[in-house]
Amino acid sequence: MACVGLQSFPVDVEVDVADRGFPAFNIVGLPDKAVGEARERVRTALVNCGFAFPQKKITINLAPADIPKEGSAYDLPIAIGILVANEDIVLKEKGLFFGELSLDGSLRHTRGALLLALFAKKVEMIRIFVPVESANEAAIVEGLEVIPVRGLKNLVEHLRFVKRIPYLKTINIKKLIETAQPEFDMAEIVGQETAKRALMVAAAGGHNILMSGPPGAGKTMLSRALPGIMPTLSVEETMEITRIYSSAGLMQPGEAVIRRRPFRSPHHSISLAGLIGGGSRPVPGEVSLAHLGVLFLDEMAEFPRSVLEAMRQPMEDGKVEISRVAGRMVYPASFQLVAAVNPCPCGYLGHPKHECRCTTRDVERYKRRISGPILDRIDLHINVPAVEAEKIIGNAEKGESSLVIREKVMKAREKQLKRLTGTGIFCNREMKNKQVKEFCRLDSGGVRILRLSMEKFDLSTRAYFRVLKVARTIADLEGSDDIQSVHLAEALQYREKVF
């Protein structure tokens, strides 16, 4: 099996051991460097496991010959092919072989095991042989016989019916997800009640959020807690995320699924391909690794403009299309954006104790670095002021835990789902202007407040629609069918400010 992006297709490993010609060992079929080096790994592993390596002309053909092959997963099928050709074993059962060999003949954790399993299921190839450390990933697919292989020796014994390896039971993903605890608990964050509230609103409506505040105010900590208050993953969502992580080789050895919503925080020196994905060998970028989770851009104003602009398509469509000479790949990239910025280059503008050392010029230039189109896609804007310790100590109570907040968030999501049935969208963030007009009606008091605010705060039409969407989410959180002026007033506090 080979992968292009998240698509898989079968690869036949043909092995020919010829008696005539000089002894040689060649791999053809557009192998990359890692596949080419399988020669040395396979030869050494076979010898170290006590098999005779035939001193003949060996040719391996990876068919179809015109698709580039990459990675180390072809080691095992090549080794088994040689053993069969050498008549060391006789294959009596059909199955897919997959895995990277170590020099001593044991099998290593190999990326893409889940993609293999899904492919096997699709082509109704029930039995698959995968390295023991990657086997859990494959075992989440129902209706397969996943055989965890420790090393070449065990596999040969299994195939010779000397000592059979029992196949794995299908792993119950649902239970794994439900038992996953949030990595960061909201209750551990002291103070910053406004920001916590805003995050809850963001989670409830799927809104993107921008936090502005001086260094040390807790922006990073707050955003880390966001995945934990987002709705629990469904089985399908977990599979989607795990597929991406498996193909990128980011699964830990022995890990079955990604149990929590991902949290990705790329550094601002990231390249375009790093964020969006691509490169000559297709790999998912940070936007795809944050699929169904949180993409946190700390110091957003420091990111190169070209990199930020490239996020516009994924933010709009929930996926990225990468076109290269080799072909077109589509990766899912439906993430929630959390951006953090300092109020000025030195970070201390408006800080109660630190003095800001920037000129007004510096500050203006800094603010211009984030373009309008990106800001337009961010529904909530909040200030996270520095916490003055003495005002907090002894005063603050422990806040709500992430699990309690998540309950509320999920209730609000349910309301949205019910209302949005048939529209093809799932949360308030995704509402288009037409739907905003339909679902976000205001009472006369609300209309008045909104009109006054538009004038006073100089809001654009886009900002107007964003305020309404957020107000809808707040009403959903409070369990109210109508948007009341309280909800609207709160939404207006999250309006776009020049941070």
Added chain:
Amino acid sequence: MERILYKGNIDLLLDKAAKLAIVGSRRMSDYGQRVIEKWMPTLVQRGVTIVSGFMYGVDQAAHKACLENGGKTIAVLGWGIDMKVSAADEKLYQEILEVDSLIVSEYEGEMLGNRASFPQRNRIVAGIADAVLVVEAAEKSGSLITARLAMSMGKPLMAVPGLVTSKVAEGTNNLIKRGKAVMVTSVEDILREMGLVNEQLEIGFKPEKMSNPILVALESGEKSVDELSLCLKIPVEKVMEEVLVLELEGLIEVRFGKYLKKF
């Protein structure tokens, strides 16, 4: 000086209106901004013309606040009269001309500003003005040159005291400490220094709704929503609603996430 070049209404230079130069640091802090905003309405109302150097920071804040309140202002450039100003300054530049205020310079054409031209400019600022107010200035800054020039010309020099921890207050605080400048802490102090007070004290008008607990809490200084919520013991979402109403009524404003009372 042989001649002076100008754009706008030259009569401003010679009319009888009192002229106050407001000078200070380019690295103005929020404090400086607030001082200017707080005092400007009264100054304009008393017919004071504001003179400054059109540099970003305190200078431009003074020009801007003056125009916002409908006053007249004179901008003295440290570069050629015809030099194109940067896009960021363009708006203010046009506005000064539109409201019939004045831009002057002693330099011709499109000459760029340099090390020498700015201090030279300062002597014109001090020369035009009847009194000089330093809002925020670091030690060894151009604003202090203006201050020194004003003293040598025998014009009243005033300074706004600042935090002793702030770099942009060192200059002003030292002027006060050494007795060179009069310390001003209210707009009445300025008017008195300039001889614009007709002894009878105005009765301050304060028709404030002190019943609102948020306004009372903000009396003691700026506060964030969190701090308001803590000290009034009401949940943040409720506070957000209340402050929005007050903000819409124009009683408070928000800066960097902290609310403060308007004057």
